[in-house]
Amino acid sequence: MTRLQVIDTERCVGxxxxxxxxxxxxxxGGIGSAAIFVRSRGGMGRGFRVVVCRACSDPxxxxxxxxxxxxxxxxxxxxxxxxxxxxxxxxxxxCTIGAIFWDDxxxxxxxxxxxxxCANFCPxxxxxxxxxxxxxxxx
Amino acid sequence: MLLNDPLAKVLYIxxxxxxxxxxxxxxxxxxxLGGVGVASMLLKEECPEGIxxxxxxxxxxxxxxxxxxxxxxxSKTVAMFKSPLTGNLGESHAGGRSAASIRLAGYGAIVIxxxxxxPIYLTIYNDKVRFHDGRAIWGTRSTVxxxxxREKEPGSGIRCIMRIGVAGExxxxxxxxxxxxxxxxxxxxxxxxxxxxKLKAIVIAGNNTLQVKKGKIYKEAYKEIFKRILSxxxxxxxxxxxxxxNILPLNKIKALPTRNLKTAFFEEAEKISxxxxxxxxxxxxxxxxxxxxxxxxLAALRQPYKDEPYFYKTTFISYxxxxxxxxxxxxxxxxxxxxxRLLDEIEILGLDAISTGVVLAWATEAFEKGLITxxxxxxxPKWGDYExxxxxxxxxxTQPNDFYKTLxxxxxxxxxxxxxxxxxLAFGKNEMPGxxxxxxxxxxxxTGARHSHLDSAGYSFDQKYLGKEFTSKDLAIAxxxxxxxxxxxxxxxxxxxxxxxxxxQTVLRLxxxxxxxxxxxxxRQLGEEILKNKYQFKIQEGFSFKxxxxxxxxxxxxxxxGQLKEDFLREAINVYQQLLEGKIFLx
Ligand code: SF4
Ligand code: SF4
Ligand code: SF4
Numbered sequence: 248m249t250r251l252q253v254i255d256t257e258r259c260v261g262x263x264x265x266x267x268x269x270x271x272x273x274x275x276g277g278i279g280s281a282a283i284f285v286r287s288r289g290g291m292g293r294g295f296r297v298v299v300c301r302a303c304s305d306p307x308x309x310x311x312x313x314x315x316x317x318x319x320x321x322x323x324x325x326x327x328x329x330x331x332x333x334x335x336x337x338x339x340x341x342c343t344i345g346a347i348f349w350d351d352x353x354x355x356x357x358x359x360x361x362x363x364x365c366a367n368f369c370p371x372x373x374x375x376x377x378x379x380x381x382x383x384x385x386x
Numbered sequence: 387m388l389l390n391d392p393l394a395k396v397l398y399i400x401x402x403x404x405x406x407x408x409x410x411x412x413x414x415x416x417x418x419l420g421g422v423g424v425a426s427m428l429l430k431e432e433c434p435e436g437i438x439x440x441x442x443x444x445x446x447x448x449x450x451x452x453x454x455x456x457x458x459x460x461s462k463t464v465a466m467f468k469s470p471l472t473g474n475l476g477e478s479h480a481g482g483r484s485a486a487s488i489r490l491a492g493y494g495a496i497v498i499x500x501x502x503x504x505p506i507y508l509t510i511y512n513d514k515v516r517f518h519d520g521r522a523i524w525g526t527r528s529t530v531x532x533x534x535x536r537e538k539e540p541g542s543g544i545r546c547i548m549r550i551g552v553a554g555e556x557x558x559x560x561x562x563x564x565x566x567x568x569x570x571x572x573x574x575x576x577x578x579x580x581x582x583x584k585l586k587a588i589v590i591a592g593n594n595t596l597q598v599k600k601g602k603i604y605k606e607a608y609k610e611i612f613k614r615i616l617s618x619x620x621x622x623x624x625x626x627x628x629x630x631x632n633i634l635p636l637n638k639i640k641a642l643p644t645r646n647l648k649t650a651f652f653e654e655a656e657k658i659s660x661x662x663x664x665x666x667x668x669x670x671x672x673x674x675x676x677x678x679x680x681x682x683x684l685a686a687l688r689q690p691y692k693d694e695p696y697f698y699k700t701t702f703i704s705y706x707x708x709x710x711x712x713x714x715x716x717x718x719x720x721x722x723x724x725x726x727r728l729l730d731e732i733e734i735l736g737l738d739a740i741s742t743g744v745v746l747a748w749a750t751e752a753f754e755k756g757l758i759t760x761x762x763x764x765x766x767p768k769w770g771d772y773e774x775x776x777x778x779x780x781x782x783x784t785q786p787n788d789f790y791k792t793l794x795x796x797x798x799x800x801x802x803x804x805x806x807x808x809x810x811l812a813f814g815k816n817e818m819p820g821x822x823x824x825x826x827x828x829x830x831x832x833t834g835a836r837h838s839h840l841d842s843a844g845y846s847f848d849q850k851y852l853g854k855e856f857t858s859k860d861l862a863i864a865x866x867x868x869x870x871x872x873x874x875x876x877x878x879x880x881x882x883x884x885x886x887x888x889x890x891q892t893v894l895r896l897x898x899x900x901x902x903x904x905x906x907x908x909x910r911q912l913g914e915e916i917l918k919n920k921y922q923f924k925i926q927e928g929f930s931f932k933x934x935x936x937x938x939x940x941x942x943x944x945x946x947x948g949q950l951k952e953d954f955l956r957e958a959i960n961v962y963q964q965l966l967e968g969k970i971f972l973x
Contacts, residue, residue, distance in 0.1 A: 262673035274601015286543030292702035
């Protein structure tokens, strides 16, 4: 199983190409339902934070979902089952790193599925798709 | 354009009445795409003939284009207004997060009219527009205002914070608007127009999704563009060293204006080169939203406090070719730390760095020649002495006497008043950028709609035609074509660094994905039409090709094309005028 890994945020230039890429998976522009978010650490001079699901092996977001809409993904993280989700937002609160985003129109969470599409468009080696289980990576 | 594309929405804000409304202007965007094309039409609609640039009626117009949020490097916002520096067409472009935030907040353009009675700032979050009390951030450094709003306002990561420094508040005619700390609507005094409206800052954020005609084709086209951008060697060099990569090559061909262009060769250029800055100061690189190049280079400047040992501060300062020229070679400063300190002061106060450098260079030479004395300057300006220049910059903003009040009006006015017009380096009243490359460069400054090197890139013509023969007509035609096509790029608001990727055929393909059907002929005609629209405004506001002042200095200092001749330039200007008037027909 593979998952998306933030390799080195210090290399991030804040271009947000990853956010646009994630949105483009659905054949659309903009960033309205991107599952990755890049923001400055309080002014761009200080560099950036790349916020994306880190594929917990025991995900708190799934634990708090009252209707079991978040299925635990093999290799870490969760898979949203939108037809079960009632849009309560508990998962968003439970994710300590703030990696659950919200699609306002659908009123459902947006969570990374670890497909790696965004990593193809990061020009600066900040994010990459890695094999789960390779022992030498620390999330 | 696509049905329901929010691009068609124009947000109008009236600061006098504290009201706002939205109009659907498919008519404008359908025809003029966005950016410069749309903004120049809105300027025509909104700016009454002959008004003072500080009249509340002077509109501030921001416009973006259809490819923003869809394709990489469609990352600029065009601002238009009547310029307080030239009293004519004001046009300035900036990147940062500005274009993406306007487009994703759901607008194609924003028109700001009127003036507030007390200092205010604006927030625009999608369809929510709010007026806020700005008194607590009035009179503050641009950095302080930025920090305050960053903490007070939401939208981190997707917002743009435009703000002015005290230079804008005090109406220095070349005050800039700063966005995302390191990007600028630099030229032609937008900051002073903000100041005249008591508008300290605007925060804009949005996170819309955008439709395209066909998702699959869109994804494929994106991939291809992305690949092409990354494989361009020209762009790699902007990533590596940034625009200062040009310091050494320009110096080598003797085209780097030095000490107010008394010469075009800086003997200490090595010390201010892109290489030197990268090796000694580069601390971080940044990109505008949706740009893979990341040409923004930040110097990490570590400075000791004088009053305490081992006590340091580290500031991040963005540097570029133009700034190193204007505050480095032009002032004879070879100490890169000195350049950065001067630059930092200019950023904090919110001035356009190019204009400031040229104004200071004129003042130094005028001082040398005795046209002005310490009575006026209150200190002794001297080439290379950045401490004095830092003090002068402060005085331009605080304006302690008539001399500094005049300096705050620009170099053209200063020379009119104190003499030295032959070495007052402004064209169309706009202080010159750093290219003494030859006749192309100057023809561009003279005839370009905003008197900028970016209008028609004459410096690039000069370098391409080095050692080759051409007539004034050849030159005028080449620049006219270039300026015309750039109107398309600047209507789509594509960063000009990506111009070779966004050729005509590519643009047509991408426009189709965004729902615009055009062909090469209509596209090229549109470019010319937009340019002509801008000139109509210029002429209406009193611009005349005949009255263009050519400072003698540029004819005296030998260029890579030898000694420049006024006649040659005048002939070329003449041809340019005829091209604009449609008296010469191009196939
Ligand atoms: S969304 Fe947050 S809590 Fe859930 S798996 Fe990802 S990182 Fe863990
Ligand atoms: S891995 Fe896939 S789902 Fe996750 S952020 Fe990247 S593109 Fe989006
Ligand atoms: S694409 Fe890479 S460099 Fe750009 S914002 Fe995303 S993580 Fe940072």
